[in-house]
Amino acid sequence: MKQKYSLLLILAGALLLCGVFWVYMRSNATMSNPSNDVVLEEPIVVDGDELEPASPPVQLEFDLGSYVPYSSTSLAQAQERGVTVLFFAATKWCHTCSDLEQEIIARAAEIPGDVTILKVDYDNDSAMKSAYGVTVQHTLIALDSSGEEITRWIGLDLDELLSSLEST
Template sequence: MKKLVMATLVALTMAGLAWANGQQESSGGSMSNNSMSNGSSPFYDLSGMAPEVVPFTTQASAEAMAKDHTVIYFFAASWCPTCQATYKNLKAHYQDIPDNVRLVVVNYDTASALKTKYGITQQHTFVEIDAQGNQKKIWSGTTTVQSILAKA
């Protein structure tokens, strides 16, 4: 009986340590805990890039923007090398985006409902929407402001 109790205690201790280690690893990366479950994207620092480049907040706000602007969703992931290259180009050239265009950066990892709505199956995808939120165009592979605008 003593051996069974000791084995159980050892197993529980090991399980607890494994769980604690997993919790530490999941919160210790380079991403901040700013990634919101609503699909917004503070995981990329967009400060100073508004109004041309903004984080996703809600579908309603993007649709409202689309009444007066061309709105393009950019489904990006912080771990995606192509997304990172696009972000660097956006940071350097966001002021080249015309006043009538808004690029809305969407967190690919957390925006499940939006990905489902537009059939998004890979990060680094762009979707142009109308004022009702309907998809006008969809594409991927562009990494510069110039090439994004050429596709829109």
């Protein structure tokens, strides 16, 4: 009887260990293999009117420039205004992406008025990645008002980005 109980405990422990290992491997595969992406659009709020359900991501509108989550609505609005659209492909787990986002928020007044930065969720927006050939997070793509790519950069901080925008 004691031997059966010990065998059952060992079997239960092995199954638990396998389950933990499976969950760990699945979460790592999702982070490193973006082919499992689901297209999600971030909601946006304009002039206090809710166009879609509001969400907590960064939503900044400045007198000079703007930084908003990407959605088809925010892209259309930026294109209607005739501004340069700057896609910022970022992830929650990318430290340099987080650093740039914090710089953008802290130094909002330095964003040129003719630039709208749209934060694209690199992990979940496969349509944007394939449309513009984005293969790595912390990619910034400048588009003209018709949606044509002007240029792209990878890994810039805000000073480098602002300097690069001036020369384009």
